Amino acid sequence: MTDRTDPNAGAITPDEYRSAALAVEAEVRKMIVGQDKLIREVLTCLFAEGHALIEGVPGLGKTMLLRTLADALDLEFSRIQFTPDLMPADIVGTQVFNEDEDGRRRFEFSPGPLFANLTLADEVNRATPKTQSALLEAMQERAATVAGETRPMPRPFFVMATQNPIEMEGTYPLPEAQLDRFLLKILVEPPEPEDLVSILERTTTRYEPNITRVLDAARLRRMIALTREVPLAPHLARHVAALVAATNPQRPEAPELVRRYVRFGSSPRGAQALVLGAKVNALLEGRLNVAEEDVKTVARPALRHRVILSYEALADGVAPDALVDAVVSHVPSPSKEVEALG
Amino acid sequence: MGAGLVIWSASSLLLMLAARVWPLGWEETAVPISLPVAALGPFLAGLARPLPTDLVARAADRDLNAADRLGTAAGFDEERRVALERAQAMEAARYAQAHGHRQAAPLRVPERRLLVATVLALAVLALAVFDNPMDAVLERRVAENELLEEAAAEIERGAREVEAAPISEQEKKELVEELDRLAQELQDAPSIEEALQELLDAQRRLAALQQGDHVAAKTLTRSFERSLEDNPLAPGLSGSAAEQLAQLAAQMNELSQAERSEASERLSQLSESLQGIDPGLAAAMQAASSALAEAGDPRAVAAAAEALTAAQAGMAAQEAVAATSASLGALGEQLAAAQSALAQGASPGPGQGAGQGPGEGQGQGQGSGQGGQNQGQGVGAGGAGGTNANNAQGATGGAAQPDGTGNNASRSTGDAPVYDPIFGRDVADRLRVSGTNQGGRDTELGTQIGAGTDGEILIPYSFVYPEWSARAARSVDTLAIPASLRSFVRAYFRSLAPKEGR
Numbered sequence: 022m023t024d025r026t027d028p029n030a031g032a033i034t035p036d037e038y039r040s041a042a043l044a045v046e047a048e049v050r051k052m053i054v055g056q057d058k059l060i061r062e063v064l065t066c067l068f069a070e071g072h073a074l075i076e077g078v079p080g081l082g083k084t085m086l087l088r089t090l091a092d093a094l095d096l097e098f099s100r101i102q103f104t105p106d107l108m109p110a111d112i113v114g115t116q117v118f119n120e121d122e123d124g125r126r127r128f129e130f131s132p133g134p135l136f137a138n139l140t141l142a143d144e145v146n147r148a149t150p151k152t153q154s155a156l157l158e159a160m161q162e163r164a165a166t167v168a169g170e171t172r173p174m175p176r177p178f179f180v181m182a183t184q185n186p187i188e189m190e191g192t193y194p195l196p197e198a199q200l201d202r203f204l205l206k207i208l209v210e211p212p213e214p215e216d217l218v219s220i221l222e223r224t225t226t227r228y229e230p231n232i233t234r235v236l237d238a239a240r241l242r243r244m245i246a247l248t249r250e251v252p253l254a255p256h257l258a259r260h261v262a263a264l265v266a267a268t269n270p271q272r273p274e275a276p277e278l279v280r281r282y283v284r285f286g287s288s289p290r291g292a293q294a295l296v297l298g299a300k301v302n303a304l305l306e307g308r309l310n311v312a313e314e315d316v317k318t319v320a321r322p323a324l325r326h327r328v329i330l331s332y333e334a335l336a337d338g339v340a341p342d343a344l345v346d347a348v349v350s351h352v353p354s355p356s357k358e359v360e361a362l363g
Numbered sequence: 364m365g366a367g368l369v370i371w372s373a374s375s376l377l378l379m380l381a382a383r384v385w386p387l388g389w390e391e392t393a394v395p396i397s398l399p400v401a402a403l404g405p406f407l408a409g410l411a412r413p414l415p416t417d418l419v420a421r422a423a424d425r426d427l428n429a430a431d432r433l434g435t436a437a438g439f440d441e442e443r444r445v446a447l448e449r450a451q452a453m454e455a456a457r458y459a460q461a462h463g464h465r466q467a468a469p470l471r472v473p474e475r476r477l478l479v480a481t482v483l484a485l486a487v488l489a490l491a492v493f494d495n496p497m498d499a500v501l502e503r504r505v506a507e508n509e510l511l512e513e514a515a516a517e518i519e520r521g522a523r524e525v526e527a528a529p530i531s532e533q534e535k536k537e538l539v540e541e542l543d544r545l546a547q548e549l550q551d552a553p554s555i556e557e558a559l560q561e562l563l564d565a566q567r568r569l570a571a572l573q574q575g576d577h578v579a580a581k582t583l584t585r586s587f588e589r590s591l592e593d594n595p596l597a598p599g600l601s602g603s604a605a606e607q608l609a610q611l612a613a614q615m616n617e618l619s620q621a622e623r624s625e626a627s628e629r630l631s632q633l634s635e636s637l638q639g640i641d642p643g644l645a646a647a648m649q650a651a652s653s654a655l656a657e658a659g660d661p662r663a664v665a666a667a668a669e670a671l672t673a674a675q676a677g678m679a680a681q682e683a684v685a686a687t688s689a690s691l692g693a694l695g696e697q698l699a700a701a702q703s704a705l706a707q708g709a710s711p712g713p714g715q716g717a718g719q720g721p722g723e724g725q726g727q728g729q730g731s732g733q734g735g736q737n738q739g740q741g742v743g744a745g746g747a748g749g750t751n752a753n754n755a756q757g758a759t760g761g762a763a764q765p766d767g768t769g770n771n772a773s774r775s776t777g778d779a780p781v782y783d784p785i786f787g788r789d790v791a792d793r794l795r796v797s798g799t800n801q802g803g804r805d806t807e808l809g810t811q812i813g814a815g816t817d818g819e820i821l822i823p824y825s826f827v828y829p830e831w832s833a834r835a836a837r838s839v840d841t842l843a844i845p846a847s848l849r850s851f852v853r854a855y856f857r858s859l860a861p862k863e864g865r
Binding site for chain 2: 032247250251252253255256257308309311312314355356358359360
């Protein structure tokens with residue numbers, strides 16, 4: 022396990038940040054083909070120290086992506102395959118009765134797989150709500166309570182969960198409160214035909230990429246710290262707030278589509294996700310400030326799981342992304358404010 | 364600047380549209396004058412009130428495609444920046460320095476606003492090119508104002524003439540004040556209608572100053588004066604009536620009974636005529652007549668001389684008031700005629716002429732014509748009984764009306780039947796006489812017979828005969844009358860000489 026008490030010693034420059042991020046991205050691309058956007062969004066969660074919910078049909082490489090990412094990072098990695106019989110203790114850990122060398126018997130805490138820097142929660146919606154709630158506390162508090170004792174998670178701490186949008190039989194869809202804990206909800210799209218050709222070449226031959234660990238925990242913590250230093254202009258902060266407010270159907274500034282199809286809008290966590298995602302995006306684009314385009318880039322993954330659809334929307338087959346797009350196009354761009362200058 | 368042009372073009376369009384509903388008159392001047400203001404206004408406003416730095420930085424971000432670099436750098440207090448914010452500010456500064464300030468803050472007009480402003484400006488131009496129905500209203504107002512100015516000037520001239528009139532200072536002051544006030548009211552009057560009302564009010568105030576029938580009184584005294592020119596009250600007397608009365612009082616004891624009786628008779632006749640017109644003067648004359656008849660106190664004759672002098676002075680004042688009132692009435696007629704002409708789109712052309720009737724009548728007339736028809740109007744006063752002709756409208760209380768003629772100012776076409784207002788002595792007695800459209804052709808003077816008034820004959824025949832006879836004798840000597848017929852004319856007038864009992 023990496024050092025949990027690293028005081029974030031030493032600083033990292035934006036250029037080093039970008040180089041490190043691109044290096045990680047390059048390592049992942051050795052294995053994952055044609056999912057640049059997916060990789061970028063996962064890395065966004067990583068550098069913002071947020072959790073990611075990756076949704077896609079089976080076989081698109083969700084688990085492979087996260088395993089490759091773990092290989093590229095010098096972090097403690099664990100994988101939990103969520104099943105209906107998985108218990109909270111199975112992921113958090115439990116007290117076991119041990120006898121030491123001196124013959125003294127006592128309970129000792131045996132940490133579960135969740136106590137890792139990077140946890141892959143595969144098919145998270147197959148676990149029972151009880152187990153999902155244990156995961157919820159760890160994700161939000163970055164700590165777990167076992168036998169009355171709260172134990173902090175190692176830092177950095179990420180949960181990368183996957184879920185399958187089909188095969189809903191015997192699953193426990195994540196409640197809204199649980200969904201809200203994920204910084205981004207990332208959708209995995211099927212690969213393009215030309216990308217599929219590359220995938221075939223890599224997976225049906227003796228091709229075995231050599232994934233190098235290019236980023237350790239200490240450096241990652243400094244990158245996370247630098248992410249939060251990226252300045253966000255006041256007018257863009259106001260724009261983010263307006264976007265989030267417009268997802269709420271009760272707000273006057275909400276577009277008609279939202280009023281019709283949205284039951285509940287985004288929480289303030291949506292705004293936090295927008296800003297943090299935009300900051301990472303800015304640094305990865307080589308900028309030291311957040312731009313309006315950064316906010317737009319992360320609007321869908323940051324808000325799509327925070328917009329709670331109404332029954333009418335489900336009946337009409339309205340996708341959350343369409344609602345987020347409606348909000349983005351409805352809220353006046355900050356650049357409109359300076360149009361009056363001519 | 365784009366917003367300024369849009370605002371200018373929109374407000375100009377509204378102004379031009381409003382000018383088609385209300386007669387403004389200044390819109391075509393205001394629109395071009397306001398254009399540079401609208402175009403330069405934003406610049407001047409910018410100089411007076413600089414824009415916030417962060418707003419300008421954001422505009423520069425937009426123009427330089429700087430991805431909010433400059434806006435972010437300007438959005439933080441320099442004192443409170445953390446390390447990355449300082450680096451960002453420096454990076455933004457480098458980015459800005461790599462571009463020119465003209466790129467960062469270009470002078471431009473947004474195309475959409477320019478398009479909107481252009482469309483609106485074209486609409487304004489179209490409205491300026493096409494005729495505005497309110498132009499006629501404005502022209503009429505200008506013409507009305509000119510007329511009112513002229514009328515005010517006319518009244519002021521009248522006031523100066525009154526100052527020179529042989530009346531008392533108090534009466535002068537009242538008249539001049541009235542006329543000056545009226546001139547000012549006419550200048551301030553918003554329309555001819557208002558001006559006419561002011562004129563009417565002024566005439567009513569002047570009418571209140573008039574006492575008795577000064578026209579009749581003056582006519583009587585003048586006729587008496589003229590009868591004395593050829594036939595003094597007594598042999599050896601000369602001068603005016605008052606002077607002859609004064610001389611008579613001094614010489615009364617030297618006159619024969621027959622001479623006193625004749626003078627007494629003439630004064631008695633005058634006294635009878637003055638009954639009901641000037642009772643005081645009538646009484647004085649009757650007292651003098653009695654004194655002469657009975658060889659009484661000469662002071663009664665002297666008192667009659669003083670009474671006559673005082674009455675003649677009062678008549679002058681009354682005459683001034685009446686003349687002023689008459690001139691106001693004539694002015695009102697001109698204004699009314701001009702107003703009528705303006706309302707029908709014709710240019711005003713009031714004419715004025717003086718009418719002279721037979722006998723002792725004096726006329727004052729004015730003419731106006733419309734629609735190609737000439738029409739004369741005259742106001743006559745005094746004179747012996749008769750009828751009015753030539754479209755004359757006379758008005759003299761109790762007195763017969765002479766003929767009146769007026770000079771006519773012809774006007775061009777008018778399709779609709781026209782009606783000229785004709786005023787009587789009192790503007791309140793306003794009449795309208797319909798005219799006939801003659802298709803723009805000039806016609807002869809109208810021959811309409813006006814209504815005459817059979818008034819009481821107030822002047823004794825013996826008063827007027829000598830003047831008529833003398834004038835006829837002079838005319839016979841001067842006119843081209845055949846010599847064989849001159850004796851016939853003289854015989855005719857001799858046959859008209861007053862006799863006892865006629």
